[in-house]
Amino acid sequence: MGQEVRYRVRGGHALNGTAFIQGAKNAVLPMIGAALLASKGRTVLRNVPIIEDVRRAVELAEFVGAKVEFHEAERTIVIDASHLNGTSRAVLPADIAARFRGSVLFVPALMHRMGHVRIEGVGGCNLGSRNLDFHYRGFARLGAEVIEDAERNHINVTAGNLKGGRLYLDTPSHTGTENLIMAAVLTPGTTVIEHAALEPEVLDVIEFLGRMGAKISGGGTGLITVEGVPELTAVEHTIMSDRIDAGVFAMMTAATGGDVSLVGANLDHLGVARWKLEQMGVQFSQQGAVLRVRRDPSVPLRPINAVTSPFPGFATDLQSPLMALATLADGESYIHEAIYDGRFALADELTKMGAKIEVDGTRAIVHGPTALRGSEVIAHDLRSGAAAILAGLVAEGETIVAPAYPVDRGHSQFATRLSALGADIVREELD
Numbered sequence: 001m002g003q004e005v006r007y008r009v010r011g012g013h014a015l016n017g018t019a020f021i022q023g024a025k026n027a028v029l030p031m032i033g034a035a036l037l038a039s040k041g042r043t044v045l046r047n048v049p050i051i052e053d054v055r056r057a058v059e060l061a062e063f064v065g066a067k068v069e070f071h072e073a074e075r076t077i078v079i080d081a082s083h084l085n086g087t088s089r090a091v092l093p094a095d096i097a098a099r100f101r102g103s104v105l106f107v108p109a110l111m112h113r114m115g116h117v118r119i120e121g122v123g124g125c126n127l128g129s130r131n132l133d134f135h136y137r138g139f140a141r142l143g144a145e146v147i148e149d150a151e152r153n154h155i156n157v158t159a160g161n162l163k164g165g166r167l168y169l170d171t172p173s174h175t176g177t178e179n180l181i182m183a184a185v186l187t188p189g190t191t192v193i194e195h196a197a198l199e200p201e202v203l204d205v206i207e208f209l210g211r212m213g214a215k216i217s218g219g220g221t222g223l224i225t226v227e228g229v230p231e232l233t234a235v236e237h238t239i240m241s242d243r244i245d246a247g248v249f250a251m252m253t254a255a256t257g258g259d260v261s262l263v264g265a266n267l268d269h270l271g272v273a274r275w276k277l278e279q280m281g282v283q284f285s286q287q288g289a290v291l292r293v294r295r296d297p298s299v300p301l302r303p304i305n306a307v308t309s310p311f312p313g314f315a316t317d318l319q320s321p322l323m324a325l326a327t328l329a330d331g332e333s334y335i336h337e338a339i340y341d342g343r344f345a346l347a348d349e350l351t352k353m354g355a356k357i358e359v360d361g362t363r364a365i366v367h368g369p370t371a372l373r374g375s376e377v378i379a380h381d382l383r384s385g386a387a388a389i390l391a392g393l394v395a396e397g398e399t400i401v402a403p404a405y406p407v408d409r410g411h412s413q414f415a416t417r418l419s420a421l422g423a424d425i426v427r428e429e430l431d
């Protein structure tokens with residue numbers, strides 16, 4: 001399971017300076033899965049975030065037989081999947097796959113290259129129900145055989161006679177869209193995917209697949225058409241910057257009343273989060289590829305209403321840091337989590353720090369402003385861990401966030417990057 005990790009934060013320092021936004025977790029994971037589709041050449045992925053989910057994805061790719069080099073200092077991964085075939089190990093074992101959500105993105109490549117795949121578990125943040133029915137139904141509509149082994153909790157997917165078809169998503173699932181595209185790219189005929197996700201990472205994955213030789217049109221419109229091709233070739237690609245990492249740094253800057261330049265961040269990728277933060281009193285200015293974020297500490301943050309929804313709506317992955325930020329705002333903020341039915345575990349942790357939050361199902365009212373005080377808090381999931389660190393940056397005294405593996409799943413070198421901005425934060429590995 002690896003070492004136990006915790007973050008210790010002492011509040012009271014405004015963030016100032018330059019932060020380097022990492023490559024996007026939710027783009028690199030599907031790309032590692034997509035790299036396994038290439039039957040020729042070696043894939044090179046650049047601007048790879050140094051996060052635990054990527055380390056797990058590398059382990060998984062190696063487990064199924066790909067040759068993978070993760071050059072962490074160069075933030076580069078090199079993958080050779082050219083030799084995969086029906087005799088390779090077509091299993092996604094629970095001990096790796098159940099530790100991150102992105103493991104489900106390996107299914108199409110294994111189905112195509114090996115003819116079948118057994119999925120022994122899929123992980124990710126514990127946010128309530130996280131179904132995969134759109135994925136499995138889509139594979140079946142293309143002609144795959146999908147059989148659930150309920151006793152062992154395994155799913156077996158066998159390629160069979162794949163043929164393009166008309167697919168749909170009940171809601172525009174992010175990984176669901178990526179998985180159906182990846183299933184369709186090597187499937188003979190035309191596949192149409194209705195109600196597809198619009199997230200920038202999905203578009204980055206489409207661009208990557210297109211360079212590999214896939215024929216995909218309609219990305220960003222909600223209606224995607226894929227013409228199957230017989231094979232794909234490895235290419236080089238630079239991962240887009242992580243809009244959630246950027247959003248978290250923006251909110252941390254806002255919380256501390258700082259002034260930070262986010263290198264690589266794109267304001268357009270923040271969607272509605274941009275407008276909500278501006279309403280709260282945060283100032284943004286896009287200066288080419290650098291996004292400057294400022295908040296005047298002499299003006300109180302204003303309270304906010306936010307409802308999470310798929311891009312360009314308010315990203316659910318930014319909902320936890322928004323809740324932490326709202327504890328500082330002058331009045332009542334209303335938050336409706338409309339994507340996940342269990343993403344408010346943070347409220348209890350912030351309550352330990354003095355926050356006043358009422359939770360009713362998927363709705364929360366945050367009563368600000370609160371003078372937060374340091375406490376020991378749990379990172380229940382990736383973003384609640386990041387949000388707890390945000391709270392720690394402004395709390396009086398010391399905040400300990402543990403266990404913090406979930407934070408390391410998705411934020412690269414958090415303590416180093418925050419320290420460079422003036423924060424008092426250390427990451428500790430416990431024996």
Ligand SMILES: CC(=O)N[C@H]1[C@@H](OP(=O)(O)OP(=O)(O)OC[C@H]2O[C@@H](n3ccc(=O)[nH]c3=O)[C@H](O)[C@@H]2O)O[C@H](CO)[C@@H](O)[C@@H]1O
Pocket residue numbers: 025026029101102129130131132133134135171172173174175176310316317339340341
């Ligand atoms: C690795 C990755 O990219 N993770 C992101 C991805 O997760 P992920 O792709 O898993 O999230 P989805 O967009 O699929 O899920 C959204 C909602 O749809 C439901 N659903 C989804 C698929 C399905 O087959 N059936 C079903 O009912 C889920 O239970 C959830 O309530 O998008 C989420 C929503 O933006 C983000 O929080 C995650 O950071």
Ligand SMILES: C=C(OP(=O)(O)O)C(=O)O
Pocket residue numbers: 100101102123124125317382383410
């Ligand atoms: C929910 C998240 O990730 P995952 O889907 O990988 O669990 C997240 O990034 O906040």
